[in-house]
Amino acid sequence: MNITIDYFLILSAVMLGAGMYGFFTRRNTLAILISIELILNAADINFAAFNRLCQTGIEGYVFTLFSIAISAAETAIAIAVMINIYRMLKNNYVDELDTLKW
């Protein structure tokens, strides 16, 4: 069976959709963070897949690594924020954290 670019794109589209669905529907901040990771990984798969398809160099792989590194850093910050919120408010449901407004 020949694995074409379509398979990768379908996979990444499914992951993007699942990530977005999770982002909008889950209440727990941790679950939202996981959803964001799914979205980012969908993008990473695309980078890798297109790099392989085009065969011009390694820019796609390099950007994948960048993206992974950035998402790791972002996750660290997000978790730190969440822990602090939880300590102060004893709550990590995103629909209840709505005090940051007028």
Added chain:
Amino acid sequence: MTYTLFIILLPLISFLVLGIAGKWFSHKTAGWIGTLALAGVTVLSYYAAYEYFFVIGRDAVTGAFERQVPINFCWLPFFDQGLHFDMGILLDPISVMMLIVISTVSFMVHIYSFGYMKGEKGFQRYYAFLSLFTMSMLGLVVATNIFQMYLFWELVGVSSYLLIGFYYTSPAAIAASKKAFIVTRFADLFFLIGILIYGFYTGSFAFVFDTPEGLASYAQAGFILPLALTLMFIGGAGKSAMFPLHIWLPDAMEGPTPVSALIHAATMVVAGVFQVARLFPLWVTYAQDWMPIIIWVGVFTAFYAAAVACAQSDIKRVLAFSTISQIAFMMVALGVCTELQTGHEHVGSVGYMASMFHLFTHAMFKACLFLGAGCIIHAVHSNEMNAMGGLRKYLPLTHITFLVSCLAISGIPFFSGFSSKDEIITACMAYSPAVGYIMTGIAAMTAFYMFRLYYGIFWGTENKELHAAHHPHETKVMTWPLIILSIITVGVGAYTTLAGFGMFDGYSFGSLISADGQDYRIHFDTSVALTSTIVAICAIGLATWIFKGERQPIADKLYATFPRLHRWAYKRFYMDEVYQFVTHKIIFACVSKPIAWFDRHVVDGFFNFLAWGTNATSNGIKTLQSGRVQQYALVYLVGTILLIAMLLIF
């Protein structure tokens, strides 16, 4: 003659020193600083007068005293050419004469105040304000243009306000100072409008009336020029307390008495007369038809004030109304002057000289009267005549100087008031016998009320209880100015009377100051002189008959016969009440209140509406910021999708 600049600078420096650092000086030091500055001013003024009249003297060609402008610089240029405001010093006969009057009276008042204000709180402030006033008044009289005059005009108004309200803990003084300021300010509004009209149409503010191109532009202006002059006259009438703008002057007596002598008798209140005299060439040449305004305002004021003065019981009020009446004499004299040419066949030009002459003599004897009144008030601690009576025993020097001044103001020969008043009446007679006889009658009233005052203070019913409890006495430093001023009164009076009757070849006041600057020899018109003297003596006799005795049956009977007339005159014919009615019931209620309503409800309402509208809109849209992160993300997603859709479609 650039040293004349120091005449203005010295009091200014004294004002700044005393005003800024006064509180660290002792009373004595502060008084000396002010008095020495004034001594310097007096010396310089006398020297300037000597140099002007006798060293520079008459111009060889025209035979007149030429105007000298030692200093004149452009202060505020408006355009490249055209209107500009200058500052400078103009010396001509009337301004030099005013320098003498102001410096003499101010110097006397400075000396006198050592005694009168001794130990008062704010002694340094008092001297600082006196210096400010003197500086402003000197600046006013030497102004080279109408704008500089207006500037110093307002400055004298301010110093007058500050000095009337000197006893700022007394509500009456505060009210009086505000009244003086507001009334004169109201009149000055007309002055300003007059200046603006004048400047707009003639293109110049300078007191130069005889250049050919100037004449052409004035003539083109048509009725504009008389209108501007009349508006300026209203300003002068406010300052000089002409009816109906006189109401501030009697109340201004709340200030310290030396201030009344300096500002409200001798100098500031004649600023209006001086202004008309300064613009006189314009009046005569272009506004001859409008001059009856000056005459009839003056005649009515003279009569009204004299009538009120006959019934007042506060001695300073009597003197205040007497001042109003005498200034009105000067105004009338200017009004009846119908030509500028002097000489014996031109009696129409006597008025100008007579007015200035009366200004000079009146300043001296009225200052003496006020300072004398100050001595009396200082001695008995009251302004009311019923606290006095029989004071001739306690205050001999004050008594004599007061008597001299009373004789002068009544117009008795050999006292200065006679010569000047006689010239005024001569000028009035030449204009119209009716005006002449009215003024003679008012002169008789003057003699009557002055001697009513004199007998009420020094003779009459003595308030023995009060005088026993507190022995009235004189202070030496306060009597010296009285003596000097009465010597001036007698000296000038004796000299000018003799000159007027033909001694010294008639060389007297008119030789220095006359309408066209030529040598004008005063010769009394015997019939006028005789009539006014007889009338004055009769009036004095009447006052003696009524008021001299210990008991005054005639006066009491007169009060009983005409209670209403006496009451009306005592209440100043209810002019203050009329003002109260007009301002409160008509202007405040019908004009100010609707304007205030419009301001509060329409103007303020519009801005309140703007603020309210902004507030309401903000409240409405602030719920968009919900604080729910997922909602924001959804909006962002929808927005992105729409954007992509748009890009795809278009």
